[in-house]
Amino acid sequence: MNKFGNIVLAFYYAGLGMAIAPYPSLAQSGNQSDITGPNPVEIVPNLDTNNRELESNFLKADRLAYEAQLQQASNSEAVQLLEEYQALDFCNHLKLERCGKVPTAEQIVQVLNQNWQQTGQKSAVIYVSSQQEQIEILSIFPSISNSTKQSLSPEKIASSIHRVQVPEASKPLVQETVKNLRRNITNIRRVSPVYLESAQQLYQWVIAPLEEELRNREIDTLVFSMDSGLRLIPISVLHDGEQFLMEKYNISVIPSFGLTDTGYFDVRKRKLLAMGATQFRDQNPLPAVELELEAIAQTSWQSEIFFNAEFTVENFIKENRLGQFGIIHLATHGEFKPGEIENSYIQFTDRRLNLFELRQLAKSLGWTDGDRPLIELFVLSACQTAVGDESAELGFAGLAIQVGVKSALASVWRVSDLGTLALMGEYYQQLAQTPIKVQALRQAQLKLLKGETRISEGKLQFSNGSRIPLPPALQGQTDANLSHPFFWSSFIAIGNWN
Structure with missing residues (x-):
């Protein structure tokens, strides 16, 4: 840890009357670049998990000391102090057992x-x-x-x-x-x-x-x-x-630069797994999901589609073991809730899968295995996030880390079914032409903002001229103005931006 990080920790321990030396530097995982060193599997042990409560208390109790040290630090030192603080914040909440190295400004x-x-x-x-x-x-x-x-x-x-x-x-x-x-x-x-x-x-x-x-x-x-x-x-x-x-x-x-895999790969070379459902036992229906999956199937992507009764945890595991997918798209309810990450979940037809279970599952499927291609993009197209809660924030912004993928795309509030269908359908069309994830998202958002993707005569019209007739359940939304930022601004790209 740099000298400023040591000072901040020293302030905290002194305040507790504890004669404890500062922990070694938190390392961060994620960078696959030859320049920055570690990829997701070249990682070193994190802090002793027995002291996790102490670390968490440090973040809350010594924030003012951290801010004072940040203000005094040189620019290069401030970069590492910011990276270390973010790593502590995310690693503690997400219960990460290992992290990688803190990058320098250079x-x-x-x-x-x-x-x-x-x-x-x-x-x-x-x-x-x-x-x-x-x-x-x-x-x-x-x-x-x-x-x-x-x-x-x-x-x-x-x-x-x-x-x-x-x-x-x-x-x-x-x-x-x-x-x-x-x-x-x-x-x-x-x-x-x-x-x-x-x-x-x-x-x-x-x-x-x-x-x-x-x-x-x-x-x-x-x-x-x-x-x-x-x-x-x-x-x-x-x-x-x-x-x-x-x-x-x-x-x-990004949660931090060091917690992000920054390597570039053309996503058009990877297969897509799309799954979702319209009906749930204890959740509101999502009537546009069938059309959303159909729109994905009609793009140029090599894809596997699973809908309604087929959208089970068992099938999710089976398909990920059989095929090496580069993009995983889940059109379903998901929620980032306050408290422990086990409180947050993704809804399958048969049951909820909490985010801690998903991380363990991703590990068993080899998503972070250095011998396999990485998951380039993980999309949650109907999720929502609790407002004003730090733990929910950390869960959302740390989605790519905890799932073990390079990038994630999710929403910070529940968008209407029609708005989600419009943005997601447009997104995959743009990604097929512009294989840079954030650039494709921007282009899709622009199409909605400028009215090139819109509702016309009971149909959803995309910017390429293709049209999808709306089912009866969505006919009541035909007056929706998709140019309003409610529909396009909630989706945020998390992690690798290339």
């Missing part, structure tokens, strides 16, 4: 250069720390050259880091603004766009201080590592007064 810049070289997309990693009296934003950009062979001098690394404080954005004020945004954006009965006030305020706090840097560096993709209280912001809907943020940039969230 390693992050090198990976961004590598991604730029492979995809042609320039990405910026943006840490947003919501502190008691201010927001602090630290951004890391690719270097001037996208060559991964070129050595990075200390001057080049320093020039790739941009740091700013926003003193008027206190934690209570930011949290209230986030709540107002979510409350107003999900109330589609309002005639006037009341949500814009909060969307524009958050833009001024989080994005406006970076605008000049983003423009001058010609950034395409914003990769956010968000602090507690900010992880459920529908970032794509932040508004500059003229445009939504999504209209200008691809957007993704």
